[in-house]
């Protein structure tokens with residue numbers, strides 16, 4: 361589902377964020393991406409989202425080579441990728457419902473369809489009763505779950521998360537990891553960037569480890 | 585027969601379903617436009633003072649050239665009205681006998697461009713002059729009548745343009761026995777030249793102010809874009825196309841245009857109402873048919889549509905310059 365072939369990403373002139381990265385994630389696989397701060401985790405996720413373009417090598421998502429993708433096609437790729445960030449990127453000028461509805465709105469879904477799917481996603485993360493609230497009224501863990509609901513509301517085949525448990529306590533982190541596991545069980549490819557070693561140990565899943573932009577572990581064939 | 589009757593509704597149902605899917609898409613697309621249009625209008629209402637200022641600036645900038653254009657077309661109406669009363673006066677040679685004068689009159693009257701020719705005999709002219717000038721006694725000292733026979737020529741409708749009258753004058757001047765030809769064409773030409781210059785000046789002004797309107801709206805929309813940066817980032821992140829992200833701002837520009845157009849129309853109507861009394865009096869003094877024409881319904885509609893287009897264009901400029909730059913690359917965190 362996600363494939364990197366000899367991917368190098370150089371910012372500016374000399375700073376290399378990723379070096380010759382190779383790996384392949386299958387459909388329905390849940391993997392962690394770890395490494396020290398500045399190792400290149402966020403850069404790798406941005407390449408999948410086409411927020412950045414690789415300097416060399418090939419990024420392939422869902423069989424589509426992203427290198428040759430024209431600019432105006434980028435939005436259609438992003439509709440197939442859900443993303444969750446540490447800073448939840450929720451909009452505080454609208455309700456929880458309207459936040460979660462955004463991916464459907466950009467696709468031009470009908471109001472009935474939107475209502476049904478937003479409620480399904482909110483139900484999944486256990487926030488159905490808070491759809492009319494402003495995200496500002498929610499706790500950090502709840503906000504993160506709203507972000508997850510938004511990421512999965514249009515049932516994307518790929519889900520990326522960048523430090524999704526960064527400032528949550530272990531119990532809430534475990535809840536969120538449980539959600540990610542459930543998504544992978546229904547066929548979603550999930551890649552979670554985190555430096556929370558305890559969490560990774562607890563989950564016991566495939567782990568891609570970056571060090572100074574090089575993939576030093578987990579790049580081989582998946583453990584399945 | 586049974587199969588027939590079953591197949592037919594089936595086929596129809598399939599077609600209906602296909603059509604209703606397309607219909608759903610079109611409906612939700614239109615619904616989205618309606619929602620965005622309503623939202624961006626509500627945002628303008630939500631900050632009434634700022635919006636009203638923009639409308640006022642735009643209204644003034646639009647009202648000025650439009651008012652001048654209206655004045656211009658009224659002036660052109662005046663010169664057209666004047667042409668309809670244009671008359672050529674031909675003074676014949678002083679020593680021309682009356683019979684020859686009659687021949688010249690007939691010759692001019694035979695021309696297709698001439699409606700009527702009136703011969704004023706020199707004795708008759710002197711009598712009229714005597715009566716109207718009050719120089720009765722002074723004229724008695726003259727040994728001879730100083731006035732020539734005079735022809736008053738009224739052109740046909742078709743020859744009443746400035747050029748037509750000029751051609752007729754040239755024709756009459758060249759006739760034997762004609763000494764001098766006079767026409768108030770000089771005035772006509774001056775008025776026409778003035779309206780020509782004025783027209784160019786007004787169009788130049790209209791272009792300049794139109795440009796200013798585009799810049800003002802562009803700047804206002806730029807601020808709107810800045811204040812909605814987060815929303816734009818998220819929309820792009822979840823797969824919003826450029827068209828989707830631009831749409832609210834283009835509507836915002838169009839709504840600014842609508843408000844500006846309405847303000848411009850109000851300003852023009854108020855000015856017309858305010859000026860109508862004095863202009864009527866002035867026109868009365870000159871026995872002129874001059875009236876200041878309002879824009880009318882068509883003109884008002886055209887004004888508002890042009891204003892909306894300008895607003896939309898201003899928004900487009902801002903969107904092109906500032907919105908496409910906003911890329912979600914920097915929000916993922918490090």
Ligand SMILES: Nc1ncnc2c1ncn2[C@@H]1O[C@H](COP(=O)(O)OP(=O)(O)O)[C@@H](O)[C@H]1O
Pocket residue numbers: 371372375376377395396397398399400401402403404917918
């Ligand atoms: N937009 C950018 N321009 C220049 N350098 C960048 C940019 N984004 C990240 N980097 C650099 O690339 C390296 C990898 O960054 P990042 O992928 O954010 O690491 P991580 O997410 O693992 O902490 C860092 O050294 C960072 O300074």
Ligand SMILES: [Mg+2]
Pocket residue numbers: 401402403522917918
């Ligand atoms: Mg990072």
